[in-house]
Amino acid sequence: MRHIxxxxxxxxxxxxxxxxxxxxxxxxxxxxxxxxxxxxQSWSQTENGGLxxxxxxxxxxxxxxxxxxxxxxxGWPLPTVAxxxxxxxxxxxxxxxxxxxxxxxxxxxxxxxxxxxxHRHDNKVSGWWWNTGDxxxxxxxxxxxxxxxxxxxxxxxxxxxxxxxxxxxxxxxSEVIVLARLKDKPGVVYSTxxxxxxxxxxxxxxxxxxxxxxxxxxxxxxxxxxxxxxKVKRVALRQQLFNEAPVGKGNWS
Numbered sequence: 144m145r146h147i148x149x150x151x152x153x154x155x156x157x158x159x160x161x162x163x164x165x166x167x168x169x170x171x172x173x174x175x176x177x178x179x180x181x182x183x184q185s186w187s188q189t190e191n192g193g194l195x196x197x198x199x200x201x202x203x204x205x206x207x208x209x210x211x212x213x214x215x216x217x218g219w220p221l222p223t224v225a226x227x228x229x230x231x232x233x234x235x236x237x238x239x240x241x242x243x244x245x246x247x248x249x250x251x252x253x254x255x256x257x258x259x260x261x262h263r264h265d266n267k268v269s270g271w272w273w274n275t276g277d278x279x280x281x282x283x284x285x286x287x288x289x290x291x292x293x294x295x296x297x298x299x300x301x302x303x304x305x306x307x308x309x310x311x312x313x314x315x316x317s318e319v320i321v322l323a324r325l326k327d328k329p330g331v332v333y334s335t336x337x338x339x340x341x342x343x344x345x346x347x348x349x350x351x352x353x354x355x356x357x358x359x360x361x362x363x364x365x366x367x368x369x370x371x372x373x374k375v376k377r378v379a380l381r382q383q384l385f386n387e388a389p390v391g392k393g394n395w396s
Contacts, residue, residue, distance in 0.1 A: 162186070162289060162303065165212045166311045169204045186217040186289065188275060190254040194225045195287050208312040210352055211304040217279075217287050225250045228272070229281050232293060232392060235269065243290055245395065246279040247272045267395050276395035294393035295377055297323045300354045309333070312349040313341060317364055321356070322381045323390040328357040330385060334364045360384065 163184060172180045182199040197218025204213055220227045226249040229238045238244040249271045257264045267274040278290040290301045302321035309319045315335050322330040335341060340361045350356065368376040368383070381387050 162217070163214060164307050164310055165204050165214045166207075166314070168199055168214065169201075169207075172199070172201050172204065184214070184218065186287070191248060191250045191273060192252045193221055194227065194248055194250065194275075195220055197286075208308050208349075210308045211288075211301065212307040212311065214307060215288055215290075215301065215304050217289050219285050220248075220287070224252075227281065227287060229279060230274075240281050240283055243278055243280055245293060246275045246277045246287065246289075248275060249273070274395045291323075292377075292391070292396065294389045294391040294396050295323050296391045297321070297329050297354075302329065305329075305331075305353055305356070308353060309349055313345065315341060318367060318375070320367070320375050320377065320380065322377060322385070324357075324381075324385060324387060325390055327385075328355050330360065330381070331356045332360045332362055332367065332380065332384070334362055334367060338363060 168182045172182055180201065184197050184199065185193045186195045187193045195218040197216070199213065228247050228249075229240075229242065229244040230236060230247055231238055232245050247269070250273070253273050254264070267276070276293055278293050278296060280288040280290060282288065289303065291297065291303055295302055302323060305321045306319045309331075310316055313319075313333075315337065316333050317336045318332075318334040320332045322332065324330055333341065341359075346359060368379040370376060378389050378393075381389065
């Protein structure tokens with residue numbers, strides 16, 4: 144994640160921008176000596192700042208390996224600041240609550256351009272609405288559940304949810320990446336802190352209750368392509384391992 148605020152003896156932890164894993168929140172809350180430590184997550188993008196907000200308590204993240212993970216439920220739009228709607232990627236029409244679609248926001252702090260890429264910026268704008276490029280669901284209460292990037296869509300499930308659960312169930316794993324594929328089961332790549340492969344029996348046990356995945360591929364941390372902020376370059380990794388293009392349109396990435 145890009146920013147974490149920590150007050151170990153105080154009340155709260157704060158994370159913003161990139162989604163944080165359940166096991167990370169659990170460790171931070173467990174390290175606090177406050178009577179009621181709180182982790183506050185603000186889902187944000189560089190182009191528009193804070194969008195939604197949600198607090199997490201120890202009780203929320205106590206269960207290990209629950210699917211879908213609690214951290215996938217990012218929170219509610221910031222009152223008086225951000226409006227959020229879910230739209231159909233093909234038609235652009237707003238979808239009913241409970242359906243998966245593109246997350247679009249209406250927020251006054253949005254950027255006006257990408258340097259040297261005005262066309263890419265304008266492609267994401269529809270009046271006052273901005274296309275985040277993320278897939279999500281809005282619940283009846285208005286809570287936003289983050290599903291995946293549109294370019295990494297896995298029909299019927301969520302790659303980032305599976306990743307979070309596997310990391311939670313396999314503490315020896317330092318990274319887990321689920322890759323959408325057009326005609327095959329989702330691919331899964333992992334690295335470990337020790338550099339050793341995970342025992343096949345432990346891996347099978349960790350898959351309990353999860354969607355069907357292809358056989359895991361073990362790579363070293365340094366062998367996984369990343370951005371300057373250590374995000375996994377999923378498009379490059381999919382091309383490298385399977386010689387396949389992205390699943391989604393990718394028009395809003």
